[in-house]
Amino acid sequence: MTSRYIMKAEIRLRSERFPNMRFTLNMKKSIFSGFRICGTNALFYGRMMKNRLFPFALWLFGKFMTLYGSTFRYRVTGREKIDELFKSGKSVVFFTWHNQIFPILHFHRGVNLAIIISSSKDGDIMAHVAESFGYRAVRGSSSRNGSKALLEIKKLMNGTWHAAIAVDGPKGPKYKMKPGALFLAKNTHGVMMPVIFDCKKFKRFASWDGFILPYPFAKIDVHYCDPVFVSEDTEPETMKSETEQIEKSTMEQTLVYSPNIV
Numbered sequence: 001m002t003s004r005y006i007m008k009a010e011i012r013l014r015s016e017r018f019p020n021m022r023f024t025l026n027m028k029k030s031i032f033s034g035f036r037i038c039g040t041n042a043l044f045y046g047r048m049m050k051n052r053l054f055p056f057a058l059w060l061f062g063k064f065m066t067l068y069g070s071t072f073r074y075r076v077t078g079r080e081k082i083d084e085l086f087k088s089g090k091s092v093v094f095f096t097w098h099n100q101i102f103p104i105l106h107f108h109r110g111v112n113l114a115i116i117i118s119s120s121k122d123g124d125i126m127a128h129v130a131e132s133f134g135y136r137a138v139r140g141s142s143s144r145n146g147s148k149a150l151l152e153i154k155k156l157m158n159g160t161w162h163a164a165i166a167v168d169g170p171k172g173p174k175y176k177m178k179p180g181a182l183f184l185a186k187n188t189h190g191v192m193m194p195v196i197f198d199c200k201k202f203k204r205f206a207s208w209d210g211f212i213l214p215y216p217f218a219k220i221d222v223h224y225c226d227p228v229f230v231s232e233d234t235e236p237e238t239m240k241s242e243t244e245q246i247e248k249s250t251m252e253q254t255l256v257y258s259p260n261i262v
Helices: 005-016 040-049 054-072 079-088 098-105 121-132 145-157 180-188 236-255
Strands: 073-077 092-096 115-116 138-140 162-166 191-198 202-204 212-214 219-224
Touching: 054 098, 079 092, 079 191, 079 219, 092 098, 092 180, 098 162, 098 191, 098 212, 098 219, 115 145, 121 138, 138 145, 145 180, 162 180, 180 191, 180 236, 191 236, 219 236
Parallel strands: 073 219, 092 162, 092 191, 115 138, 115 162
Antiparallel strands: 191 219, 202 212
16 A cells, blocks of 8 residues: 555544544654653664664654554544534643553644653654654753743644643653643633543553553543633642642543553
């Protein structure tokens, strides 16, 4: 099968999955930012980047991850929640836990998402592949240029662009939510949408978050949790309190809908 037919099939599948969204896939280098999350070494890839074959290796890796993810079999619950938000024209701040990020991003591939990616060296690779995957990579983290990254995403979020954040990343602690997603929702009049998944057959990596990579042909349950409508109050105490409440609620739903992962 040629890449042309793969491209057409991919766009058709994504359009069927999210009929209320406008899709802008960059299929020329369809790729997922999986180097860091799969536990690879940043120094090794720093050296690889100097190799003339690195662009080809990156392209090949992207094709592999595209095919790898296409073997997943998804079952979705809570779909009506996100459909209503898309129809409303509101900006959505998708968020999940760092160890669940691969299937979540693969499932939403093609949606106009701006994603915060670490400013570290391995983040350089992640940013490149994320943009090739069709996402807008915005550089920053809780420790480096985080505020700048949030402000840049804020400019994009107007009802057609949405945001996606791993709320306990990039360095944890695991399942400890940081306020970035809440900040975006408050400052864009958007809605927070926690998304989690569960599956029985997966590889758990020995990283700080216990990153999960489903095995090929895994059956994956994607669950849209209850949307979070936030206040406009940005006082530090309010931010802290609301972050803790959202973390607690999301963790409770994670325990229910993601029992094999937690």
